[in-house]
Amino acid sequence: MSFWRKVASIFKRDKGGQQGQTSGPRVGDYSQFFGFGTAGTAMSVATVYRCVELLGNSVANLPMRYLRKKDGLFTEDEGARLSYLLKIQPDDTKSAFDFWKETITELLLEGNAYIVPIYNSFSLNLDRLVLCARGSVYHDVYKNTYTVNDLLNGVTGTFSENEIIHLKGYSLDGKSGISVLSYARLTIDTALAGDNETRNRFVNGGNVRGIINNDKGVVGFGEYQDEELQKTATDIDSRFKNGEHIVSLPGQVDFKQISLSSTDMQFLESRKFNVREICRFFGVHPSFVFDDTSNNYKSAEMANVAFLSNTLNPYLRKIENEFLRKLVAPSLAFTYKLEFDRRGLYACDLEGKSKNQAAQISTGLYTVNELRAEENRPPIAGGDKILVSANLKDILAEGNETSKSNENE
Template identity: 25%
Template structure:
């Protein structure tokens, strides 16, 4: 009934803040906020532009921020490790393929991670269904992300256990999943069921202002890149003069750059402030910084280099800071959720993202780090030769799995000679003299 009322009155949906009405949704005992969420409403920004997932993607700063976070997480390998007392070691596990190569028959792991993380950044919550061979099986054979708008979390009043009502994107009736079969990545403001959308909660005004600026700039250039003005005169004008003047003005609006000839004492008077005085460029630059601040992405990663970066100067330090301040909160959340859902009763195995590639420095820096890790100047090494070669995608070397210092390893093989020159134990006799015949004496 509400949808029919809004649809039958021009502008009613916009005044009510409703952007689109969602179909096939059933709920009861809703508050006003819940009702607007159910109807697919999105907050109208003060700039007069509705901010939705679709409109936010039109802002280049939003697109770039989401792309940097999603791209980094989707390309990071997810390692599986085994706990052995206080030690841990990487292991070959059946789950490796679905987490790193193929999430399900229709999606690669990279595509699935991209969709899951993007849903969290746009909708507040990212959802992924764990696929099992049967309802009674504890084994997981794949996983499938769902769009945040097609999943409705709720709790059972008696057991207080959380369930998820899923509306399939391929059609058909909705079905319910237990919390053990659904991965949920929440955002700041999580209330136990859902999280607010970052783009319509924290970034609504910044994105709305950016959209309004883009629309203004587009109209400004499409209308000849001139500001609004009026023509005033103290003298009267006849009908023929008014007609000629109107034709000249319309030709300029349609794209003609011919000069405007003013006669009869006409003088232009500016009606609107020009873009330079309105600080349109400065406002757009500030919008980029504001959007980057909300997503936690350093501005230089989205091409905003107006100011000096405080995220470090070298590639290695910038990558480490990006991981520490932007990605780590997402990576830890993903790992904890997977560890609980994949191994709910056992703590033998766990997953963790391999982030070494993000902190990978240039060749010289890597070689200096490897020298220290291999035990420089007789120090105890922390890496083996084959571990270093594996980090550089090189095949293992024979005898390269020892943690002994290089000098000790050399002594163990009996190779104690060096090229530093002869020692007291060396035979320094000239070979030619050894082979010389004895003298007549």
């Protein structure tokens, strides 16, 4: 009977599988990857925590604006309900900052972030934006449906593709994302092992481990000799644990160390390598996670530019495009626009901000009063004039003026 049970277990369908779900690990399930736990444990690695925190805060710092095209220009529609939801409070229990930070965190750790727009049943206007709790959404990639069972936020039901905002991480099929942790599992697991080993070394004071045996020239050990050898090993082990470094051994007893020292394992070098390796997966420069590297003003500036253009901006464009195609009708897609105000990136960089404003005025892009309005300053007389730099002249005109002056002389 047991033979047929074994045969039946080979063809037995997994009870946890659902229609449309492929075989293999469930997206967001890290227990099979990390020897020390799940994604929560992975966040205990300082580099992972800092990368996730940096990306989440960077996006949350930028207010998202709901713009409407009028007279050929896009201006913010502050009276719209959607503008309030995106900029101040998307849900009853979340501010806009917490909402965007949690969205990026789920996108990085889970590979997918699901946002359900809830409409008022009477006015049919958008009421709130609900970020679904982790593990509460099942995505059928074949039927393009989303089954939500989020009791925490009070959202249940089955939604079609155009009824839910789906932000995906790196995707192989274009329909579901894969978390960064899934690809960085080996590096993060190594970092976790390094943290665990460091803790053990501090807890036990770097105890030595080894094997104690008798002299190989002596043969015919009996039970009494083995008991005495065990007592000797226990005594020496307790002396090492008590902090002794050099101990004496009885006659005809040999000790061989089997544990590797930190130098042999190149412990510190491997831990430094793990920091940079994790940063590569998240696209964050090591200087942003306070890595001990040689850094100067120029390299820091280039690292900041690379982070904004290569790492942060793709996340912003992903969110902007997904919100636009899910919340705005196709016929109005070129009349309304959703975008993050990227000027917030320089809010604390006063020197860079002043240089940028000076360049905008000198090129005629902004007037003085327009920039003063952004800084919440009252307008000044003559500040509405468009100014341009007059330092550049036509080289031919300069030559003609020189020749005319020579003729006059």
